[in-house]
Amino acid sequence: MAEFSVEYVQALDEEGNLDETVAPDVSEDRLLELYRLMRLSRRVDERAVALQRRGELGTYAPGIGQEAAQVGSAVALKPEGWMVPSFREGAAFLTRGTPIHRLLWYSMGMEEGAEVSGATFPPSIPVGSQALHAAGLGWAQEITGADEAALAYFGDGATSQGDVYEAMNVAGVLDAHCVFLCQNNQWAISVPRRGQSRAETLAQKAVAAGIEGVQVDGNDVLGVLAVTRDALDSAREGDPVLIEALTYRRSMHTTSDDPRVYRTDEEEAEWERRDPIERFETYLRDEGLLDDERVAAIGEEIEDVIADEIDRAKEGQRQVVPAEMFDYVFAETPPELRRQRAAFESERSRASEEVSDDG
Secondary structure (H helix, E strand, O other): OOOOOOEEEOOEOOOOOEOOOOOOOOOHHHHHHHHHHHHHHHHHHHHHHHHHHOOOOOOOOOOOOOHHHHHHHHHHOOOOOEEEOOOOOHHHHHHOOOOHHHHHHHHOOOHHHHOOOOOEOOOOOOOOHHHHHHHHHHHHHHHHOOOOOEEEEEEHHHHHOHHHHHHHHHHHHOOOOEEEEEEEOOEEOOEEHHHOOOOOOOHHHHHHHOOEEEEEEOOOHHHHHHHHHHHHHHHHOOOOEEEEEEOOOOOOOOOOOOHHHOOOHHHHHHHHOOOHHHHHHHHHHHOOOOOHHHHHHHHHHHHHHHHHHHHHHHHHHHOOOHHHHHHHOOOOOOHHHHHHHHHHHHHHHHHHHHHHHHO
């Protein structure tokens, strides 16, 4: 009979008290940068939701409440380490240096929004499919002897998909350099965690794949950083790891969702008390690294940056030529698509003339 245990890791508790035996070695400058990135990510999500409500953005998936899980893990990656995201990793993208306007372009439907630089994959919409991509990357790194690993992000709902288990299984068999990070935010759209699995933890799903599983407080940015660093070290040696980061999606699944339909006020209030940004700010204030003046200055700087990036996103959108969407389906555009393109341009020209006449 199989016997196993799942370690639970927490460096910074809900009151902001630090366990120095768990905490990673991080400079004061890096601590402040972690705080800034978490606040930046939160405000980008809040502004993006507002833009969507005004019709200036398409469907958007905010990660409000999950900033510690994403920032802490993304910081652990080396520049050459691969990040393989799902569709809610805005904070991780920002941590890796993706400009805000590119994130907005993606939700504006612009192909430029899917352009990434370095070792970062674009967002993946099909639930769990990106875990397979990460396993392939990790296997390639094992084959070539690369001293690096891939970090795949997905949610608790994705662990109910066959893709995720298959990815973990093949990663274990092939010694793939891979870390699978499950952000257990308690809800797979409207399906609660208890409705997805009877397993006591999601981390224990690693057992069947023969790889290590560990659970971390996903609202503790320092705990996430420490666990992900260790996991990446193991993965670089050909020992894949599954991390379950316990967190909470404070906002909607996407802007087409209304969580008030399936969640209680009591549940949301309970998780609000565990807010990752407030917890980390409490710790930094206690350490003398933050005060009211510095908190306000960081907030003002963030607002200025976001305002400039929103302007840049809108300017880029105005330069889009919509008819170009017909040019990228086939290597040689067939006659029917050429006719459709001509009809589209004609209709667009007619609509523009009507707007001009009305003006």
